Amino acid sequence: MDGGDEDQTKKKSRPINSIISWTEIREEFSHHHPSVARLNNGSFGCCPASVLAAHRSFHLRFLRHPDAFNLHSLPFALLRSRTLLKHLIHADHLDEIALVDNATTAAALVLHHISQNANAAASFVVVVLHCAFQAVKKSLHAYVTRAGGSVFEIQLPFPVRSRREIIAEFRKGLKRAKSLNLNGGKIRLAIIDHITSMPSFLIPVRELVEICRKEGVEQVFVDAAHALGTVPVDVKEIGADFYVSNLHKWFFCPPSVAVLYSRRSKNAPLPIESSMWTGTKRDYSAQLLVPAVMEFVNRFEGGIEGIMKRNHENVVEMGKMLAESWGTNLGSPPDMCASMIMVGLPSRLLRTHLRECFGVEVPIYHHPATATATATATARDGNDGESRPPRPWDKEDGVITGYARISHQVYNTVDDYHKFRDAIYKLLQEGKVCKQNAFEFDPMS
Amino acid sequence: MENDHHQHHRHELNGDSTKPHAPKKPRLSLSSSFSSITEFEIRSEFSHHDPSIARINNGSFGCCPRSVTAAQMEWQTRFLAQPDAFYFNELKKGILHSRTIIKDLINADHVDEVSIVDNATTAAAIILQQIAWGFAGGKFRPGDAVLMLHYAYGSVKKSIEAYVTRAGGHVIEVPLPFPVNSEEEIISEFKKALERGKANGRKIRLAVIDHVTSMPCVVIPVKELVKICREEGVEQVFIDAAHGIGCTKVDMKEIGADYYASNLHKWFFCPPSIALLYCRKSPEILDLHHPVVSHEYGNGLAIESAWIGTRDYSPQLVVPSVVEFVNRFEGGIEGIKERNHEQVVKMGEMLANAWGTKLGCPPEMCASMIMIGLPTCLGISCEEDTMNLRTHLREQFGVEVPIYFRAPKNGETVSITGYARISHQVYNKEEDYIKFRNAVKQLVSDGFTCTLLSQ
Numbered sequence: 066m067d068g069g070d071e072d073q074t075k076k077k078s079r080p081i082n083s084i085i086s087w088t089e090i091r092e093e094f095s096h097h098h099p100s101v102a103r104l105n106n107g108s109f110g111c112c113p114a115s116v117l118a119a120h121r122s123f124h125l126r127f128l129r130h131p132d133a134f135n136l137h138s139l140p141f142a143l144l145r146s147r148t149l150l151k152h153l154i155h156a157d158h159l160d161e162i163a164l165v166d167n168a169t170t171a172a173a174l175v176l177h178h179i180s181q182n183a184n185a186a187a188s189f190v191v192v193v194l195h196c197a198f199q200a201v202k203k204s205l206h207a208y209v210t211r212a213g214g215s216v217f218e219i220q221l222p223f224p225v226r227s228r229r230e231i232i233a234e235f236r237k238g239l240k241r242a243k244s245l246n247l248n249g250g251k252i253r254l255a256i257i258d259h260i261t262s263m264p265s266f267l268i269p270v271r272e273l274v275e276i277c278r279k280e281g282v283e284q285v286f287v288d289a290a291h292a293l294g295t296v297p298v299d300v301k302e303i304g305a306d307f308y309v310s311n312l313h314k315w316f317f318c319p320p321s322v323a324v325l326y327s328r329r330s331k332n333a334p335l336p337i338e339s340s341m342w343t344g345t346k347r348d349y350s351a352q353l354l355v356p357a358v359m360e361f362v363n364r365f366e367g368g369i370e371g372i373m374k375r376n377h378e379n380v381v382e383m384g385k386m387l388a389e390s391w392g393t394n395l396g397s398p399p400d401m402c403a404s405m406i407m408v409g410l411p412s413r414l415l416r417t418h419l420r421e422c423f424g425v426e427v428p429i430y431h432h433p434a435t436a437t438a439t440a441t442a443t444a445r446d447g448n449d450g451e452s453r454p455p456r457p458w459d460k461e462d463g464v465i466t467g468y469a470r471i472s473h474q475v476y477n478t479v480d481d482y483h484k485f486r487d488a489i490y491k492l493l494q495e496g497k498v499c500k501q502n503a504f505e506f507d508p509m510s
Numbered sequence: 511m512e513n514d515h516h517q518h519h520r521h522e523l524n525g526d527s528t529k530p531h532a533p534k535k536p537r538l539s540l541s542s543s544f545s546s547i548t549e550f551e552i553r554s555e556f557s558h559h560d561p562s563i564a565r566i567n568n569g570s571f572g573c574c575p576r577s578v579t580a581a582q583m584e585w586q587t588r589f590l591a592q593p594d595a596f597y598f599n600e601l602k603k604g605i606l607h608s609r610t611i612i613k614d615l616i617n618a619d620h621v622d623e624v625s626i627v628d629n630a631t632t633a634a635a636i637i638l639q640q641i642a643w644g645f646a647g648g649k650f651r652p653g654d655a656v657l658m659l660h661y662a663y664g665s666v667k668k669s670i671e672a673y674v675t676r677a678g679g680h681v682i683e684v685p686l687p688f689p690v691n692s693e694e695e696i697i698s699e700f701k702k703a704l705e706r707g708k709a710n711g712r713k714i715r716l717a718v719i720d721h722v723t724s725m726p727c728v729v730i731p732v733k734e735l736v737k738i739c740r741e742e743g744v745e746q747v748f749i750d751a752a753h754g755i756g757c758t759k760v761d762m763k764e765i766g767a768d769y770y771a772s773n774l775h776k777w778f779f780c781p782p783s784i785a786l787l788y789c790r791k792s793p794e795i796l797d798l799h800h801p802v803v804s805h806e807y808g809n810g811l812a813i814e815s816a817w818i819g820t821r822d823y824s825p826q827l828v829v830p831s832v833v834e835f836v837n838r839f840e841g842g843i844e845g846i847k848e849r850n851h852e853q854v855v856k857m858g859e860m861l862a863n864a865w866g867t868k869l870g871c872p873p874e875m876c877a878s879m880i881m882i883g884l885p886t887c888l889g890i891s892c893e894e895d896t897m898n899l900r901t902h903l904r905e906q907f908g909v910e911v912p913i914y915f916r917a918p919k920n921g922e923t924v925s926i927t928g929y930a931r932i933s934h935q936v937y938n939k940e941e942d943y944i945k946f947r948n949a950v951k952q953l954v955s956d957g958f959t960c961t962l963l964s965q
Contacts, residue, residue: 098592109593109820117590121583128579128781130560131571132910136901166802169819173802181676200819203807207799212646313820319590321821341669342801344631346571347783351822417598426594 085364093361094476101420102481104427106472107265107291107405110314119357120319123350139349146355150324154308155299163325164352165339168290169200171309171325172256174339175286176204179254180212189214189253192242192282194221196261201288205256214253217242221261223432224407225397228269235273239280252282259289259303259310260296263430265405265470266397267296274304291315293324295373295403300326313351315404315474317358322351365475372475376404380473383482384408387471390486396468404474410467411493423488430468547838555835556937564909564942568933569727569753569879572776581831582781585824601823605816608829612786615843616770617761625787625812626826627800630752633771633787634666634718635801636811637748638673641716643797645677652678655707656716657744659730660685661723666750670718679715682707686728688916689870689881689926693731700735704742714744721751721772722758725914727879727931728871729758736766746794753777755786756836756843757850758877762788775825777878777935778843779832784825787811839936846936850878854934857943858882861932864947865954870929879933881914883926884950889959890915890928898963899928907949909942 085093093113097103103111112120123142127134147162156162165171179191191209193201195218205216219238221231243250255277259270270287277285286307292298294315300308308326312318362369381399384406388395396407407430419425471482547555555575559565565573574582585604589596609624618624627633644650656674658667660683674681684703687695707714717739722729732749739747747767754760754772756779762770770788774780789795789811798811802818816826836843855873858880862868870881890896896913903909914929932943 096587096590098595101592101595103592105594109589109597112590125558128558128574130563130565130910132567133560133563133904135571166821167819169804170802177801199805200803200807203805204803207803207807211643311820319586319822321819340631341665341672342628342632342635344629344665344783347628348781348822348825420595426592428594 083364084366089364090475097476100424102423102425102427102484103477104425104469104471104481104485106474106477107262107314107470108428109320110311111317111474111476112313112319113317113361115361116317116354116357117319119354120350123353124348127348127350135346139353142353143349146352149355149359153293153298154310154324154326155301156326157301158329161326161329163327163339165309165323165325166343167313167321167323168198168288168309168311169204170339170342171307171323172198172201172204172286172288173208174325175254175307176208179284180208180214188248190217190242190245190247190251191215191254191256192217192219192239192252193256194219194258194261196221196223196264197256197258198262198288198290201256215245215247217245223264223266223396224394225266225401227398228272228401231401232269232272232276236276239276239282243280252277252280254284254286255282256286256288257305259287259308260291260403260405262290263428263470264396264407264432264468265291265402266407267401267403270305271303278304290323291403291405294369295376295405297370297373300328306330312355312358317361318354319351322354373404376473376475377402379477380404380406380471383473383479384471387469387482387486387489391489393465405470405472407468407470409465410469411465411489418492419485419488423484423491425485425488427469427471427485430470432466432468546840551838552936559937562908563904564911564945566932566934566938566942566946567910567912568935568938569724569776569931570912571782572773573779573935573937574775574781575779575835577835578779578828578831579781581828582824585827586822589822589824601827602816604827605823608826609812611829611833612755612774615755615760616772616786616788617763618788619763620791622810622812623762623788623791625789625815627771627785627787627815628783629773629775629785630663630750630771631665631669632801633769633785634669634748634750635673636787636798637716637718637746637769638669639799639801640794640797641679642673642677644715645674645679650679650715651713653680653710653712655680655682655712655714656718657682657684657703657707657714658718659683659720659723661688661726661728662718662720663724663750663752666718680712682714686723688726688728689868689883690728690875691872693734693875696728696730697734697738701738704738704744708742714739714742716746716748717744718748718750719767721749721760721770722753722877722879724752725912725931726870726881726916726929727753727876728881729875729877732767733765740766752785753877753879756847757879758847762790768792768794774829774832779835780828781825784829787815847878850934850936851876853938854878854880854932857934857940858932861930861943861947861950865950867926878935879931881929881931884913884928884930885954886926887954887957887959888928888950889961891960894964895960896928899960902963903946903949907945907952909946909949911946 147159151159151162191205191214193205193216209216219235221234242252257270257273258268260267274285284306287305289308289310291314293310293312306328309323311323313320313322362372365372384395387408391411393409393411416429555577609626610621613621613624656670656679658670670681682703684700686699719732719735720730721732736747748769749767751770751772753776755774756777768790771785773785775782775784789798800814800818804817804819806814806817836846839846858869861882865885867883867885893915896915900913911930911932914931916927916929918925918927
C-alpha cells in the first residue's frame with residue numbers, strides 16, 4: 066500500500082521524467098474515435114485505457130466466481146473507493162459517503178425522501194434554478210408536485226457577468242419564493258447546481274448555501290454532476306445537506322458511478338437505500354475504480370489539481386480564440402467557469418450537422434433572446450468594436466442566440482478547436498442558417 | 511453433458527412420448543443444417559469460470575458465456591469511442607430490439623408491454639410505488655391489503671414494508687409449508703390467506719406471488735393462484751419471477767397476471783444486470799414510473815426505463831447475442847430448460863440417496879434448482895450455521911452451494927434442518943455433484959458439526 070489513502074489523494078509532485086507523456090495520453094485514449102473533435106467531455110465524460118483494464122479485471126473476477134467475489138473482494142473494494150472519495154471531498158465521516166449510479170439517481174433518491182417525509186396536510190416548497198438539469202425538473206414533478214408540493218424556479222441571468230450578479234439574483238429569487246407564503250413562507254428544500262449544465266457556468270455555491278441558511282431553508286441539495294475533477298470540492302465548506310457528483314464525467318471512471326454525500330446531522334439517513342431500486346446482485350465494477358483513477362491522475366504533473374488547472378486555462382484560451390474568430394463572445398467571465406465554457410455562435414446551427422459533416426462533437430444551447438434583455442446583456446455579432454479583417458457575415462447584425470459549450474480534457478489538442486472554428490467558418494461562408502423550430506431539443510447536456 | 515445429449519437422441523429415435531411437448535415457439539433463428547454446440551465448445555464458453563470450484567449455485571448470480579461477454583464489450587467500446595453518437599443513433603434502437611425479442615420469448619401481445627429494468631427488485635419497487643400512490647392519493651382505503659408469500663425474496667419484503675406499510679396498507683403473508691408435498695398444499699394455504707385478507711371488508715389491492723421462490727426453492731403453481739385471485743376479487747397480481755426466463759415456463763397469456771418480472775442474468779445468460787418487467791395493457795400502467803426520473807418521464811414505462819441517466823446499458827443490449835448462443839443448443843432455450851430440469855432432479859435424487867435424506871419437494875415442483883436435505887448429524891441449528899457451512903464447503907472442498915435453514919416446528923423432534931439448493935446449468939457436469947456428495951460424506955464420517963465452525 067502506498068502510505069495510506071490520504072497520502073494517495075495528496076500525492077502531487079513526481080520526478081519530471083515519470084510524468085505522463087503526450088504519447089502515453091494518446092495511447093490511453095486511443096479508443097476514442099480518431100476523426101472526431103471531441104469537445105463534449107461534459108456530457109458523457111471519458112475513461113482512460115488503464116482504468117478500463119482495471120474495470121475489466123474486476124468484471125472477470127466477478128464472472129469467475131461471483132459468490133466469492135461478492136463476499137470477500139467486493140466489500141473491501143467498495144470501502145477503498147469510498148474512503149478515497151471521503152478524503153477527496155473533505156467529508157468527515159465514511160457513512161456520509163454513498164455510491165450511486167449517477168446524479169439523476171441521487172436527485173430521485175433525495176426528492177423521494179423529501180416527499181415521503183412531507184406532512185400531508187401542509188404544502189411544501191422546493192426551490193430550484195431555472196436552468197437546472199431537465200431530469201431534476203422532471204423528478205420534481207414526479208415526487209414533489211405529485212405529493213402536493215410546489216416548485217419555485219429562480220431565474221439566473223445569461224450571459225453571466227459576475228459572481229455578485231448571481232448571488233444577488235439568487236437572493237432576490239429566494240425572497241420571492243418565501244413571499245408566496247406557501248407553507249408559511251418556509252422552504253423545505255433548495256436545489257442548487259455547482260456547475261450548471263446548459264448554459265454552463267460556475268455557481269458560487271458556498272455563498273448561495275449560506276443565503277439559504279439565513280433565509281431558513283430547511284435542507285439544501287447541491288447537484289454537482291460536473292464538479293469532481295473540474296473544481297476542488299470541500300463539502301464541509303460548501304455546507305450543504307446533500308451533495309452529488311458524477312465520477313464518470315470528469316473523474317475518469319467508466320459509466321456509471323456517482324458519489325452522494327449526505328451530511329450526518331439532524332438528517333435521518335435516506336430511508337430508501339438505492340439498493341431497493343437496484344438490487345444488490347449487480348455489477349459493481351465501475352464503483353471499484355477510484356484507486357485505479359488515482360493512479361492515473363497522479364501520473365500527471367500536479368495530479369488531479371494540475372489537470373483541473375490546465376483544463377481550465379486551456380478551455381478559456383480556446384473559448385477566447387473561437388469567440389474572437391467568429392466575432393462573438395463568451396457566456397461567462399473566465400473565473401466563472403471550470404473545464405467548460407459557453408461560446409456564442411454567429412448563427413443558429415445544428416449539432417447533428419456538425420457531427421456528421423464535420424466530425425465535431427459539441428452541444429449547442431439555444432438562448433432565447435427575450436424582450437427584457439438589455440442591449441448590453443445581449444451580445445451581438447461583429448460588434449466588438451475592434452478593427453479586424455471583415456468577415457462575410459458581418460453584414461448581418463444578428464443577436465447571439467446560440468452558444469456552444471466546449472469542454473477541455475487531457476486528451477484534447479488545439480486542432481480539435483481549430484476544426485470547430487473552421488467548420489463554423491465554412492457553414493457561414495456557405496450561407497447556412499437554420500429555422501428556429503429546426504433546433505433539436507438537447508436533453509443530454 | 512454428453513450422456514445427456516445421447517439420451518435425448520435415443521428418445522427421439524424411439525419416438526419417446528414421455529416428453530409432453532416440443533418447443534412451442536418457432537426458434538428465433540433457423541439454419542438449414544443445424545449441428546448443436548459441442549461439449550468442447552461449452553467448456554470454452556465457460557472457461558472463465560474458476561475450474562477448482564464445483565459451481566452448483568447458478569441460482570444466485572447466473573452465468574454469462576464468453577461470446578456474450580465479448581458482445582457486451584463490443585457495445586461498451588462503441589459507446590466509449592463516440593458516446594454522443596451512440597446515444598443519439600444506437601441506444602434506443604438496440605433496446606427496442608432487445609425488448610422485441612423478449613416479447614416473443616414470453617408470448618406477450620405488444621412490445622409496449624415489455625420494459626427492461628435492472629432486476630426483479632427494481633420491478634417490485636415500480637409496482638409498489640404505484641400502490642403507495644394509491645394509498646396516498648385516497649384511491650385505496652387505509653387498511654386495504656397487499657398479499658405476499660412468506661418465502662418472498664428479502665429485498666422485496668423490505669420494499670413492501672417501505673412502500674405499503676408506510677402508506678397505511680396492511681400486509682398479509684401467506685405461510686407456505688416446507689418441505690412441500692404437492693401443489694394443493696400451496697393452493698390451500700393461499701386460499702386461506704385470501705380469506706384473512708378480505709376480512710372486515712378489506713380489499714386486496716395487490717398480490718405479489720413468486721413464480722419460483724428463492725430459499726427454499728419451490729415452483730409455485732402461479733396459473734392456478736392467478737385464477738383464484740381473479741375469482742376472489744384481488745385487484746392486481748404481480749408475479750415476481752426472479753428465476754423465470756430460462757428456468758421455468760414463461761407464457762404471459764397463459765399465466766394471466768397483470769405484471770411479471772424476471773431476471774435475465776440468472777438463467778438467460780445475460781451479464782448483470784437486466785430484467786424484464788411485463789405490464790399487461792390497462793389504464794393502470796400509465797401510472798407506472800421508473801423510480802429514477804429522467805427527461806423521458808411521462809413517455810411510458812418502457813421509454814423511461816430505457817434512459818435513467820448515463821449508465822452502462824450494455825447488459826440490456828446483448829439479448830440478440832444471447833439468442834444466438836441458446837440457439838446453438840438442441841431445442842434452443844426450451845431444450846436447455848428441459849435438460850437442466852432432468853439433470854437437477856437426477857442429481858438431487860442421487861444426493862438424497864447417498865446421504866439418506868430426501869428432497870424438499872416433488873420433482874414436478876422444481877425447475878432447474880432443487881432442495882436436498884442435509885444429514886441431521888451436521889447439526890445445522892440456525893441461519894449463521896448455514897453461512898458458516900457454506901463458507902466451509904467453499905474453502906475446504908471447493909463447492910459453491912447455498913444452504914437453507916429450516917427451523918423445526920412445534921412438536922417436531924427429528925427433522926432435517928438444513929437443505930442445500932443445487933442448480934443445474936449447461937456448464938455443469940456430474941462431477942460437480944459427486945464432489946458435493948463426497949464432501950458431505952466426508953463431513954459426516956469426520957463427525958463434523960456446525961458448532962465447530964461457530965467457535
